[in-house]
Amino acid sequence: MKLRQKILLLAVAPLALAMFGIALTVRYQATELARHERVLVEAAYLQSKETELRHYVELAQSAIAPMVRSGRADAATRDAAMQALARLDYGQDGYFFLYDLQGRNLMHPRQPELVGQDLWSLRDPQGALTIQRLIAAARAGGGSVRYMWKKPSSQQVAPKLGYVVAVPEWNWMLGTGIYLDDVERTLRRLDARAETDIRETMAWIGVIAAISILLVAASGLALNVSEHREADAKLRQLAQRVVQSQEEERARLSRELHDGISQLLVSVKLLLETAANRLRLAPPPEGASVAPVLGMALIRLDTVFNEVRRVARNLRPALLDDLGLFAALEHLAREMQEGSGLRITVSRTGTPRELADEQATALFRIAQEALTNVERHAHANQVTLVLAFDADATRLTVQDDGAGFDVARMQHDPRRGIGLRNLRERVAALGGEFDIVSEPGATRLSAAVPAVRAGAALPDPATTIAAQPAPRRDASGNTES
Known part of the structure; x- marks a missing residue:
């Protein structure tokens, strides 16, 4: 491969990788942003609907409050309260329902066939105990519950947000709710729009990357390679200098070991051999003549140790x-x-x-x-x-x-x-x-x-x-x- 081609490859490849990394990062961040936006929109919508439902329930409570506070608990008074609640509706699918705290339906204006049935063990399509969850929220002081229920206008099971409170004087659970299928459709439209925006952004990044790569390629073809040749010369000279330095260091160590330690070791060896020969040949009284020779050998040995330390210290200080x-x-x-x-x-x-x-x-x-x-x-x-x-x-x-x-x-x-x-x-x-x-x-x-x-x-x-x-x-x- 020619030098220009190498330079072009080295310029284009990092740019392409960088643009690819940018595209992946932008897609990930955009997807996360869309997901967070969906969560925030859903949470804000549900919170506003929960507040609205609480106000509806408070309105229904105020409608039957005089009858509840009257102290009468006869059937006529309760029927009057039920009729008042049945007349309170809002919108096509907005109504109030009544259960006793044992799960028996007392009033349901949109599904009268449920009145009088014990629904304590009723489960929705997801297996959740719907009525038990509602009663638990009511006993806890009132609150919202998400569950699945048949929508009267479409006769299809749809997600629903309910808000319930307890009427302890009559052992009732009063509640209302709003269906969330419209919310789901809105959120799906948001998801589709976000996906469309992400695809358009990726297309723009691809166009920009292609233009950038073409510009770099055109610039690389017209580039004067003299600077790169000079850089190559510097690198070669640097490599040669490193090799030369290594060889010089090896030569220096070789000379020090040969001229210093090796000569001293040979001298010590000769002195020790001389002392051994004298001990072997001389009579015992004359063995004392060996002592000076051994002393000189020990001095030379000290010199060897010092030389070894000096070489080691030059290589790396202790x-x-x-x-x-x-x-x-x-x-x-x-x-x-x-x-x-x-x-x-x-x-x-x-x-x-x-x-x-x-x-x-x-x-x-x-x-x-x-x-x-x-x-x-x-x-x-x-x-x-x-x-x-x-x-x-x-x-x-x-x-x-x-x-x-x-x-x-x-x-x-x-x-x-x-x-x-x-x-x-x-x-x-x-x-x-x-x-x-x-x-x-x-x-x-x-x-x-x-x-x-x-x-x-x-x-x-x-x-x-x-x-x-x-x-x-x-x-x-x-x-x-």
Whole structure:
């Protein structure tokens, strides 16, 4: 595949995926919005109807209140109250009904065949005990109940919202209701309209996506690929530099192991062999002559141990694992000061917390690279390192008073600034931020990694060192590493 085709694919594919993701998100959000709108409309309608039904029931109660409060409970008085309620209707399917609290129907103006029947065990098509639920709501002080009932105007079972109250003086349940099939039709129309709007929105998104992809494709075909070739050259050079650095590091370790540790080990071996030969050949009184040789072997062995520690410390400082990043930075500053004329100040702000191993290593390597660059190129006298534990990030700042350099030119020059680009990419891989500002007399490098979790405050390094037990020593008197 040619470079232009790759660029075109890399430009079009993310755009297409983004537009597809936007379309899915818009459809989901629109569907959720329509669902919420339906729920709100239904709830508002039912609440208004419940209030209306309560007012109707209160009106019916006021119509029979004089007869109820009269204290008479004879059949004539009750029949008069029933007739008054039967005459109260509203609309085509609005009426009042009466039951006693044991479930027997006393009055039903639209279904007179139910009068006198015991409907306590009546169930609707969904299996719910309709009359028992109504009586329970009435006994609880009055309330609304949704159930299924035959609609007089259509003779079809339809959802209904009923509101009932108790008339305890006569052991009655008085109620009325409104059928909700019209509400269901209205809600279905809302759903259909919402679905139509969603389809139209998806069509518009598709048109916009197609136009955008065509524009990107046309732009990609006309794009000059020189910048991409330059980027490819930088990447190749970076890869070569990484490989070269690895090879140089391997060569350095190989030389140190060969020229330092290996020679010392051979010398110790020869000395020990000489001591063994003397012990084997010399008479017992003369065995004392072996002691100086063995002493020299032990001295050489101490040198071997120190050399091993030095190599290990250069690979990764033990302080970074034992006492944390701040102690390792202090040790690094002391070593750098001893080998150069720099004055290095290390300070810390905020409440210390534990860092992930990758974060601590990255910040330490950044400080190491920065101090090395200052020593080699900045011609500075004073360097300040600040480790700040902010609420949302851990920030390392390195500032010197050196000659400075052109940051933009360094970043765009493929032959220079490899180390800074490596640092930037290393911080970016951890989700952090890297920034460098330079001018004559002041260069400031800042690296921040996010606070992955809230840890307990770390003890002060000086206190930790004082509280540690004395180091153990091996049989030769050397400190165990």
